[in-house]
Amino acid sequence: MSRTEAAALPSVSPGVPGIQPARRKGPSRLPTLLLGLPALVFLAVFYFIPVALLFSQSVEQGGVEHFRKAVGDDLYVRVLLDTLLIAAYTTVLSLLLGYGVAYVMATTNSKRAGLLILILVLLPFWTSVLVRTYGWMVILGRNGVVNRLLMSAGIIDSPLALINNMLGVVIGMVHVLLPYMIFPLVAVMKRIDPSLVPAAVGLGASPFAAFLRIYLPLSMPGVIAGATLVFVLAVGFYITPALLGGGKVAMMAVLIEQQVRSFLNWPLAAALSVVLLLATLGVFAAVKAVANRTMRWQ
Amino acid sequence: MSIHRPWLEVSGLTRSFGAVQALRSVDLTVEKGEMLTLLGPSGSGKSTLLKLIAGFDYPDSGSVVLDGCDVTYASPSSRDIGMVFQNYALFPHLSVFENVAFALRMRKLPRAEIAQKVRDALERVELSKFAERLPRQLSGGQQQRVALARAVVFGPRLLLLDEPFGALDRKLREHMQLEVRRLQRELGLTSVFVTHDQEEALLMSDRIAVVHDGLFAQIGTPAEVYAAPCNAFVAGFVGESNLFKATQGAADTVELEGGARIPGPSARHAVGAGMAVMVRPERVRRLAMGQTADIRMDAKVLEVAYVGETVKYKLRHSNMEMLARWPFEGELLEPGAAVSVGWNRTDMVAVDLQS
Numbered sequence: 001m002s003r004t005e006a007a008a009l010p011s012v013s014p015g016v017p018g019i020q021p022a023r024r025k026g027p028s029r030l031p032t033l034l035l036g037l038p039a040l041v042f043l044a045v046f047y048f049i050p051v052a053l054l055f056s057q058s059v060e061q062g063g064v065e066h067f068r069k070a071v072g073d074d075l076y077v078r079v080l081l082d083t084l085l086i087a088a089y090t091t092v093l094s095l096l097l098g099y100g101v102a103y104v105m106a107t108t109n110s111k112r113a114g115l116l117i118l119i120l121v122l123l124p125f126w127t128s129v130l131v132r133t134y135g136w137m138v139i140l141g142r143n144g145v146v147n148r149l150l151m152s153a154g155i156i157d158s159p160l161a162l163i164n165n166m167l168g169v170v171i172g173m174v175h176v177l178l179p180y181m182i183f184p185l186v187a188v189m190k191r192i193d194p195s196l197v198p199a200a201v202g203l204g205a206s207p208f209a210a211f212l213r214i215y216l217p218l219s220m221p222g223v224i225a226g227a228t229l230v231f232v233l234a235v236g237f238y239i240t241p242a243l244l245g246g247g248k249v250a251m252m253a254v255l256i257e258q259q260v261r262s263f264l265n266w267p268l269a270a271a272l273s274v275v276l277l278l279a280t281l282g283v284f285a286a287v288k289a290v291a292n293r294t295m296r297w298q
Numbered sequence: 299m300s301i302h303r304p305w306l307e308v309s310g311l312t313r314s315f316g317a318v319q320a321l322r323s324v325d326l327t328v329e330k331g332e333m334l335t336l337l338g339p340s341g342s343g344k345s346t347l348l349k350l351i352a353g354f355d356y357p358d359s360g361s362v363v364l365d366g367c368d369v370t371y372a373s374p375s376s377r378d379i380g381m382v383f384q385n386y387a388l389f390p391h392l393s394v395f396e397n398v399a400f401a402l403r404m405r406k407l408p409r410a411e412i413a414q415k416v417r418d419a420l421e422r423v424e425l426s427k428f429a430e431r432l433p434r435q436l437s438g439g440q441q442q443r444v445a446l447a448r449a450v451v452f453g454p455r456l457l458l459l460d461e462p463f464g465a466l467d468r469k470l471r472e473h474m475q476l477e478v479r480r481l482q483r484e485l486g487l488t489s490v491f492v493t494h495d496q497e498e499a500l501l502m503s504d505r506i507a508v509v510h511d512g513l514f515a516q517i518g519t520p521a522e523v524y525a526a527p528c529n530a531f532v533a534g535f536v537g538e539s540n541l542f543k544a545t546q547g548a549a550d551t552v553e554l555e556g557g558a559r560i561p562g563p564s565a566r567h568a569v570g571a572g573m574a575v576m577v578r579p580e581r582v583r584r585l586a587m588g589q590t591a592d593i594r595m596d597a598k599v600l601e602v603a604y605v606g607e608t609v610k611y612k613l614r615h616s617n618m619e620m621l622a623r624w625p626f627e628g629e630l631l632e633p634g635a636a637v638s639v640g641w642n643r644t645d646m647v648a649v650d651l652q653s
Binding site for chain 2: 214296
């Protein structure tokens with residue numbers, strides 16, 4: 001936002017030339033705020049107010065008791081930590097798999113190759129999560145494609161447990177969330193000046209050093225954006241863990257749904273939701289703090 | 299006995315992209331401390347040649363020998379070549395100091411030595427006060443100087459400059475041209491400079507190699523290239539010129555296309571060969587009544603362009619059109635005015651029709 005602002009303001013820079021004028025408060029800010037108003041109202045009505053209601057409902061019916069349970073009970077803490085762990089695995093795996101794809105998409109000179117990769121990424125993205133999750137069950141199940149192939153090849157004797165555990169959940173979630181990692185990465189990588197890496201190599205850097213010191217830091221905004229998006233979505237994921245976890249992998253979203261549907265314990269569900277929200281915000285704030293320090297140049 | 303060996307020697311360098319021959323077996327030598335300019339229109343192959351020298355691309359055949367080492371297929375990181383890119387290619391996330399220090403860090407020099415060298419380099423380009431700034435906090439001219447400091451700080455064996463002044467406004471460009479030339483001389487840096495701007499080439503270079511269609515049309519000092527272009531392309535590309543197609547006649551005469559026979563420049567062609575005579579616009583003189591010249595004709599003014607201290611006139615004599623450039627002396631001729639113009643044999647140069 002600050003960039004658009006600087007461009008809109010007449011560039012008056014008394015003192016040292018080349019320094020951008022300091023942020024100014026003035027009439028030019030109001031129209032910018034007005035532009036955001038409809039979305040703000042929408043969020044207020046459909047997000048902030050329901051969250052506040054949920055919170056107040058939980059407090060009204062039992063004070064801090066439900067919260068004490070949500071953060072004190074071993075089971076719930078385990079599930080919260082598992083949820084964060086699964087989200088972290090998913091994020092790291094998505095990053096490792098997505099970075100290369102994004103790099104090729106951002107730097108390929110061949111229009112056809114770029115389009116092909118885009119389609120390959122988008123096609124699953126547009127397909128229902130439910131369909132894709134069932135697809136993974138067919139592939140990874142006890143009698144699934146993978147197990148039968150490995151067994152008929154004589155590599156294994158008994159089927160591997162690929163679903164109904166954390167592995168299956170992570171595989172399914174990475175597949176669903178990969179595009180959320182790739183697109184922010186591509187957007188940032190496309191803005192990286194293609195002559196920077198050759199410049200670094202010309203100055204004596206090995207290709208690896210040029211990547212580590214030049215390309216990677218410059219792509220960090222994309223890494224942060226993609227990782228945040230994937231992590232936040234993963235923390236609240238429901239369908240994939242419910243189906244591929246086979247009831248054996250408990251994630252917060254599954255737990256909350258159970259509290260509501262099976263036990264009709266709305267206040268506890270609300271407390272768990274708030275705890276999950278706060279945990280997510282905490283991770284988000286930590287990432288932002290690190291990002292702000294390392295990406296001063298942005 | 300020592301054999302003289304040029305600092306940079308390019309031989310038989312060829313490079314094609316698909317059906318397009320970007321370079322057609324070119325040879326070039328650059329002496330130590332020399333500033334050589336590759337001058338040519340876009341697509342002439344000059345950037346391809348620069349890339350092959352820098353190591354960002356490899357030739358189909360031929361060799362690049364730098365300081366006695368064959369580096370044709372060496373990685374760019376091992377060539378010790380400093381390069382200033384067209385858009386500067388400064389690292390946006392690193393401070394001015396770190397940008398300049400980059401090559402030294404890659405060479406794993408001791409900390410104190412790096413700091414000292416970077417300080418010296420920044421001082422040379424008068425940017426000491428800006429060491430902690432980020433590139434985007436600098437003006438275009440300052441960014442250019444950072445790029446220059448970064449390219450020379452590690453004592454490169456060769457400095458390459460790829461149209462570095464294109465993004466600067468005219469005044470700053472002229473200033474930077476002189477500054478780069480001064481720095482290059484002070485440091486005794488052997489340099490190859492790429493540009494499509496002929497004025498820049500004349501100003502900056504010890505020698506100019508005019509590149510055309512993947513070949514060198516001419517290599518020579520700025521004065522040679524300007525005063526004695528060897529073909530019509532060079533004559534037309536370097537400076538403004540009047541070219542008249544002609545046939546070489548006997549006894550230093552030429553027969554112009556229209557059939558007129560005039561005294562020609564000293565002959566470079568066999569009698570009967572097709573060629574062209576060239577006259578620079580500033581050599582076309584306005585003749586007063588009674589003044590004589592080897593070639594004299596009456597002409598009509600077609601167009602007038604006032605460019606400050608001189609005025610450019612487009613003139614016409616029967617079917618010959620020509621440019622003349624005369625000092626502005628308080629009075630402009632109007633289009634349609636009749637003038638007598640002429641020039642001497644020594645004002646003309648015989649050139650080949652094409653390279």
